[in-house]
Amino acid sequence: MNELIEKALHQAGDHSNVKSVKRAAGGSINKSYFVETDNRKYFIKYHPDAPDRFFELEAKGLALIRETNSIAVPEVYTYSDESNNACLVMEWVEGAASADTDWKLGERIAAMHQTFGEKHGFEDDTFIGTLPQTNGLFSSWLDYYRDRRLLFQLQLGIDRGRVTGKRRDRMETLLDNLDKWIPGDADPSYLHGDLWGGNWLSGPGGEPYVIDPSFLYGDRHFELAFTEVFGGYSSDFYRAYQEHFPLSPDYEDIKPLYQLYYLLVHLNMFGEAYGRSVDTILKRYAG
Structure with missing residues (x-):
């Protein structure tokens, strides 16, 4: 898995040192990971048997929502729908709910x-x-x-x-x-x-x-x-x-x-x- 994550990070343009890789909560469909490099923190989703265009269409949906300038979505750095290497690399969103x-x-x-x-x-x-x-x-x-x-x-x-x-x-x-x-x-x-x-x-x-x-x-x-x-x-x-x-x-x-x-x-x-x-x-x- 570390090899797949490293490949995904390189595709996203991040060739820096990987400091941490941890399983993250999120859904029952994909395997999810928190990844921290010297550059930034990432949320990476991986699916070994993803259907064709699975992550491409998720990335496209996020981009369309972003275009409305209405509600925040995570930034997508890259995605792949390659067989046995399907993944989506996004920013790690961290925060806590406020009263409003x-x-x-x-x-x-x-x-x-x-x-x-x-x-x-x-x-x-x-x-x-x-x-x-x-x-x-x-x-x-x-x-x-x-x-x-x-x-x-x-x-x-x-x-x-x-x-x-x-x-x-x-x-x-x-x-x-x-x-x-x-x-x-x-x-x-x-x-x-x-x-x-x-x-x-x-x-x-x-x-x-x-x-x-x-x-x-x-x-x-x-x-x-x-x-x-x-x-x-x-x-x-x-x-x-x-x-x-x-x-x-x-x-x-x-x-x-x-x-x-x-x-x-x-x-x-x-x-x-x-x-x-x-x-x-x-x-x-x-x-």
Whole structure:
């Protein structure tokens, strides 16, 4: 591993002495390391069997978020998607939360969502976890969300035997009637795409940073709905967001349909532990 880390550092332009290499916390998909050289501190992620373009697309998502000038992201020094050598080399972000960190986070995410693309989706196919996510650019948010997000997970669930029987029937009924709830004309906000509570952290001065994006353009309510699935966000976050970019009055009606996508992802990745949550939503809208 030290040889791989040294190669990654050289690719990043750092040929100085390596002072420390330690395993770092972070995710279940990659091996993560804190690395300190005479020049600086790094966070390096390594995946021995990364899918094609895995780290390239993460780096691209971080760059797009950085372009909004809304919320901080770690600087990316280099990446590689070479077989058996896939890695991402970033700055080490170190800090502690301050009293207003959660408020800043809501404020910064609201600002990011006020940056807009021309269409919905994304020009590249991406990943959610290690699952592939087919994309494409669509004029209609409804068409993109139905055909590229929910339909893809439905087919994957059928292939893996996790969406069958009544669950499959209800899912197909929902897709046929999705236009009753999901807007076609939502604004295509810049979205992080995987904004669970483990994908933000506190940096210097309590400044919030976001990490590990699965970037897309889409309805901002899709992003907000996911923040409520697994927690990790305080009431200050939501109050700040609402103050700077008020949610649609029908958000509570649409929210479960946006959470459905992420629950299907977890059902297809991890199994039936997420089945009851999927079924509850399907019964509500297609029961």
